[in-house]
Amino acid sequence: MVAAVVVAAPNLLSDGQRSKLPAWLAHSHVALGPDVQGGSHLLFQIERADIVKERLERTVADIRGKLRESNIRYTGLTGNDQDVTVKITDAGQVDAAINALSALTASRKSGWFGGSIQNLTLERGNVGQLTLRISKDSIDEGIAAAQAQSLEVVERRIAGLGIKDYSVRADGRDRIDVKALGSIDVERLKNILNEPAQLSVRMIDDSMSGQQALAGRWPATSEVLYSLDDPPVPYLVDRTDFITGKNLVDVQAVVDAQTKAVAISYKLDSEGAERLAQKTRQNIGRHLAILFDDQVMAAPMINAPIVDGMGTVPVSFSEDGAHDLALMLRAGALPATLTTVEERTVSTALGAESKRAGLVAGFVAAVLVIGLMFAFYRKLGIITGISLVLSLVLILAVLSAIGATLTLPGIAGIVLIIGMAVDANVLVYERIREEAKAGHSFADAIDNGFSRAFLTILDANVTIIIAAVILYYLGSDTVRGFAVTLAAGILTTVFTTFTLTRWIVVTWLHRKHPRHLPRDVQTGIFDRANIRFMGIRRYTFTVSAALSILAMVGFATVGANLGVDFAGGSHVEVKAKQGSADPNDIRARLSDLNIGDIEARRLADASTALVRIQAQGGGENAEQSAMTLLRDELADDYEIRSVEVVGPAVSGELTRAATLGLLGSLAVILLYIWLRFEWQFAIGAIIATLHDIILTLGLFVLTGMEFNLTSVAAILTIVGYSLNDTVVVYDRMRENLKRYRKMPLPILIDASINQTLSRTVLTAATTLLALLALCLFGGEVIRPFAFVMLFGVAVGTFSSIYIAAPVLIAFKLRPDAVDSDQNKKVAEPGTNSGNPAV
Known part of the structure; x- marks a missing residue:
């Protein structure tokens, strides 16, 4: 715990104070996500069409060069999409043309494992026609290269804006994930990152005007491009660049103090300066065409040779626009357009409010939970409170050590953990009570209580860990933040229970030498419970089935109000x-x-x-x-x-991921319970889980709340919680099945539920208290999540008793063990001493 405090402590320090710490400790802190401190999370996608166009133009140029180099006459050299066609004029030269192009169609090795890529495939048609197709592998290779180049350019552009706290990383094969924290102008940021900013300088073709070219035919060595003006003006421009953005050494925006005219000053490298000097000497009186992303940014007249590679170009931009243009040109051109496919932006004011609300909700939840545990367990409740506080420190240390980002759902996850963390303590304490009532010495009762509760706690919490792992791979950073805090919380609280809590209890035992459980423990009120839960199982099962059918009909007909995560x-x-x-x-x-x-x-x-x-x-x-x-x-x-x-691409992916996540979690949990219990237990757990999911979906239909990724996180957490409760009851049933081999199954199930009733009530109560605090004080953003969780925990607790248990009877868990004499009488008395009574 000392190590955990040391690792977590930097979170209380400012950036300046952390910088004075040793390097290994200075970076040990939890980063706050954009939704907590304000900022933007943007996802960009490389435009495949730009890569295809670039490959097509290069392929056309390569084919033209190879055929001219071999003195092969051709006509109709054109490209469309990924196909290039050319007709060899002389049919006798077709074979020679194929041979000349063989260097372009040859396969080459790629990758670490010796794979091969063929950039072009060639098909021979009729009457000298050749068709060359750019391969998918070649396009994919171009996208991968564009992604690597874009990462560097994007970082330089963001840094040029003066943003201090940001991250840029590759996402998948063709996307770039950008986080920029703090108060930023997100529209300006997107505009700067979207633009390829490819600069080139050509000559204006003076043989005709742009309008004349559009009205007729223009030379094949030229093309019509439009200006950035509104409305755009057409220009006839040579196809050949003689200067590109790679020749720029420096670019600055310049504003005339008197006229307020805006211009761009530039400085070229030696190669660019030499080319510019040569062109301007030869073309005095003609116009240059300065192109920005294939649009004419300026068309200045050459009045004199430019020999020093320096100068200014007037532009029709605002001052801010000119500064942004200069920034993009300094940072370098992107190989393709970056299209924004997802944006999540939060103002710093809302982020601060959300963080403050989360902290208040956490404090209120901790006070309520610790208060309830003290009310029922007194001294042991105080130990639980100490364990809970240190568990939170340990969670913070784990998150700091792994460099996790704390999002708003992540804060909600920590508040939820406050409610769920006491579950392990309650299971241990109730086991200790049972061992003490069975006649064991108090020391042995403590030792047996911790030992016998271990597997139950392990089985119960594995289901939540499975749900958290599935959540992590759903694809959204906010949901991942929740999954990480949930998993870290479960693991640390279980660890704390069997280390710190056990150490405190044993230390108390050795110092005070108590001979029995403290008399002020109040959970004995559940010892007299002998509720016949299974006696009304047909009614509860019927009502639940009817509600489930109504929920499914409503979901199929009315449907859920899908949020932008799934509907775009x-x-x-x-x-x-x-x-x-x-x-x-x-x-x-x-x-x-x-x-x-x-x-x-x-x-x-x-x-x-x-x-x-x-x-x-x-x-x-x-x-x-x-x-x-x-x-x-x-x-x-x-x-x-x-x-x-x-956007539509991301919403479709999130929908698939959410669907697969729900199905995957159910499949993995089914497999786990099947391996740990009999098959009837697995079927019962899945039916109960489906019941909880269906009713929760019905809640969305009934209330019209938006169904988004956070809703999926709530449902998966409900699944984990419900199964946590179900596994605890199942574990007690399994013990009693071994102990009372001839007891009628309904009576055995009732006894098992009554024996674990104190744990069920207390865990549900603490979890509901934490969620209530989150719902009331957690803020507007997280309130829907808390409300759904409140409903889910209540339904999950119900299904553990009235759905999961009756299924065992329906599937005849122990059909050969029921003796007709035992149906009338069970010899062993005592409900909570391990000997259930009728």
Whole structure:
């Protein structure tokens, strides 16, 4: 624990104070996610079309060069998508042409394992026609190279904006994940990162104007490009670059102090300076074409040779636009456009509110849970409180050591752990009580209590760990934060129970030498419980089945209100700069923008409102365009507090991941319980779990709450919790099955449930208290999660008794063990001493 305190301590220090610590300790702290401290999480996708276009143009140029080099006449050299066609004029030269192009179609080795890639395949057609197709492997290789290059460029651009706290990493094969923390202009950031910023300098073709070229035919050595003006102006431009962005040494934005005219100053390397000097000497009186992403940024006239490779170019940008342009050119060009496919932005004000609300909820939850444990266990409750506090320190140490990012769902996970952490202590304490009542000395009761509770605690918590692992691989950073804190919390609390709690109890035993359990322990009130749970199983099972059918029908017909995670679109929280938010006004103003259906509703704080924009259906860029329109329309009257924009590609992936996650968790848990128990137990656990999932989905249909990734996290956590409770009851049933081989199964099940009733009630109570604190004090963002968890814990506790247990009877767990005489009478009396009574 001393080591845990040392590792966790840097979280209480400022950045300046941490910098004075040893290097191994200075980095030991939990990073706060964008939703806690404010910032943006952006996911960019490399445009495959740009890579295909670049490969196509290069392939056309390579084919032209090879055929000219071999003096082979050709015509109709054109490219379309991934195919290039060319017709050899002389049919007798077709074989020679194929031979000349063989270097382009040859396979080459790639990768560590000796794999081969063929960039082009060649097909021979009729009348000298050749078709060369760019392979998928070649395109994939180009995307991988573009991703590696883009990572470096993106980092330089973000650093150039002055953002201090950020991260850039590859995501999958064609995406780049960017986090920028603090107060940032996210629209400016996206604009700077989206642009390839490929600069080139060519000559204007003076043989005709751009308008004349569009009206007729222009030379094959030129092409028509448009300016950045509004409306754009066409220019006829040579196809050959003689300077590119790679020749730039320095670029700066320049603003004339008097005229406020904006220009870009540049300095070229020696190669670029020499080329510019040569071109300007030969073409005085003509115009240069300075291109930015294949658009004419400027077309200055050459009045004199430019021999020093330095100068300024007037641009029609604002001062900020010129600075951004200079920044992009200094950072280097991207090999392809980066399209924003997902955006999650939180203002620093909302982040601070969410963090404060999470801390308050955690404090309230800890006070309530420790208070309840003290009320029932007195001295042992105080030990539990100490163990809980040190468990939280240990959780913080683990998260710090692994460099975890604490998100808002992660804070919710810690609050949830406060409620669930006492479960292991309750199981141990109740085992100690049973051992003491069975006649063992108090010392032996403590030793046996910890030993006999170990496997039960292990089995019960493995299910939650499985759910956390599945959650981690669902793909969202916020949900991953919850999964990490949940898993760390479960592992550390179990560890603390069998190390720290046991040490404190043993130390107390050795110093005070108590001969019996403290008399002020209050859980004895459950000893007299002899509830006939199975007596009403047919009624509860029927009601549960009816509710489940209604929930499934509702889900199939009405459906859940899918959030942007699964349906795509935008989800925005706004706050009125003055007075109250007006949902009707917001809807009316946004409806005029032609961006589809608009939903707006006021939150508990009258000055804030939630706005939902439907998926646009026009691809990834359409979602961002709609969000830009919303910002522009509401910016004067509202502060944008949080933004979630999910494009169709990401929403589809998240839907698949969530579905597979739920099915995968059920399959793994089924397998685990099947291995640890008889098959009937596994079937019962899965039926009870399905019951909980179906009713929770019915809650979403009934209330109309948004169903998003956080909802999936809640459902998987409910699955883990429900099975945790079910496994504890099953474990006691398994013990009693071995002990009372002829006892009627319904009576044995009732006895097992009654024996574990104190644990069921206390664990459910502490978990519900923690969730209630989270629901009341955790803030608007996390309240839906807490509400669903409240419902799920209640349903999960019910299903452990009235669904999982009756299934065992239905599947005849022990059909040959029921003796007709035993149906009337069970010889062994005593409900909680290990000898159940009728």
